[in-house]
Amino acid sequence: MQNYSPYYLLLFVCMGLMFLNALKKDKQLVHYLFVIFCGSLCMVAAQKLSAQSIGAYQYLIGLFTCATCNVSWLIARTLFREHSPISRRHVAFAATIAGLIMFNQTWHYLVSLDPQPLPTSDIMWRLKQGVNEVTILLSSSILALSFWEAFRGYSKKTQSQKMQSVIFGSAWVLAVFNASIFPKFIFSAAEIELYNPIIITSSALLIVFAMQGVMLLQAITTNKQKLHHNSKSKTAFDTDDVKECCDSVHHQEQVPPELIGGIAELMNEQQLFLQTSLKISDFAQALKVPEYKISRAIRYHYKVANFNLFINQYRVNYAKTLLASEQAKEWSILSIALESGFSSLATFNRVFKDIVGGIPNEYRKRKRKRKGNYNENIRAC
Structure with a gap:
């Protein structure tokens, strides 16, 4: 038995x-x-x-x-x-x-x-x-x-x-x-x-x-990578950032044009921001430069506070395109979040709201309503 x-x-x-x-x-x-x-x-x-x-x-x-x-x-x-x-x-x-x-x-x-x-x-x-x-x-x-x-x-x-x-x-x-x-x-x-x-x-x-x-x-x-990154960021702030904040124009001039071009290629052509677990070390490895130079370029050329915000801005812009797209109109919000490089729906909603001012679903509804009103005006003309 x-x-x-x-x-x-x-x-x-x-x-x-x-x-x-x-x-x-x-x-x-x-x-x-x-x-x-x-x-x-x-x-x-x-x-x-x-x-x-x-x-x-x-x-x-x-x-x-x-x-x-x-x-x-x-x-x-x-x-x-x-x-x-x-x-x-x-x-x-x-x-x-x-x-x-x-x-x-x-x-x-x-x-x-x-x-x-x-x-x-x-x-x-x-x-x-x-x-x-x-x-x-x-x-x-x-x-x-x-x-x-x-x-x-x-x-x-x-x-x-x-x-x-x-x-x-x-x-x-x-x-x-x-x-x-x-x-x-x-x-x-x-x-x-x-x-x-x-x-x-x-x-x-x-x-x-x-x-x-x-x-x-x-x-x-x-978690270890986050702690390491935060520790390095804090150390860098304690030793260099106070001086850099007082002389941002000087540091902007020190950002090499080829570094700006490399970052632009990774973001605009290769769309590296779509990778879920993207880290600043990935950029440094791809461009063969120290991480602090990537961080400096983001702060003083792109005028963005940190690397994560820089990446999330690109992801949110990509998500906004999908939310307003006819091809993705049947996609769920979770699918759009994952396609845009976010690791979870909760993170996507939080970051999207912080940057855009509203949640993704409200943004999609607003875009569809505007498009519907525009089409009605065209027909009326």
Whole structure:
């Protein structure tokens, strides 16, 4: 007889991590995806635990297990890609897999209610077998893509990023090996069925803990960079900025024209501001100059107080273009925020309001109203 207690462990761990990330104040895209992923694993555990007691209705719970491997791939892209990690085609691909899983669960539900709920033609059964094969193929492919995302561009990563890739990739390899290969070597078919709850739970938790671990490491790295940047900014202010504030014209003359041209190229042509985690060190590395020279150029040539405000002004202007664009009129505010280089909707709303004076949704409505009035005036003429 199977021991179902591992499923309780999976349920409670995933539920705890789901609420932990859902209640986080400054949530980013990866936190929303991780909440969905954990919620789907909770449904996997709930379906397994309730199968004997509720019978066919377990497949209704199974409808909500459609966000596992597909959403884990989206999480992998978000964790290891800085610029535009998710587009509409990625969401469409993940949604296709979700739809196939929901089709399978619906089929099992109908068959469980009535031995012949559907036409007896072999066409329907062949369709079911075809959908099963396609689902397995796409799920296997997306697992490979998740592993590839972690190690893409490995040689160019920092030591911290390499460690994150190793943690994530190793967890995936161990989970797949533990779920599909290892049991066949040491267990018989009957024993595999007996130990299936332990196999499924241990494999799922390997991936869950790896994702949460990488998210924590990235948060720690981001906080360290902020503290380092603030410390350097404070030191620079204590030693140089008082003098510079008193003689800004002199410093403006010291900003090399080629540096201004380099910054303009990075912002206007390469649109570097669309990168979510852009730092002043990225500019310094691209232009091969010290960071303080970038900071000085921004203050005295562009007349902007600091690097973050400089980048956010470009992002907000880009977002304003999207909000007023016909091509993006069906896009959500979150999609526009991510496309404009912001890491979360909360940050986008706050920065947009500080710079423009209102929230993005109000700006979009105002632009549409003005455009509608303009079109009416044209028709009247």
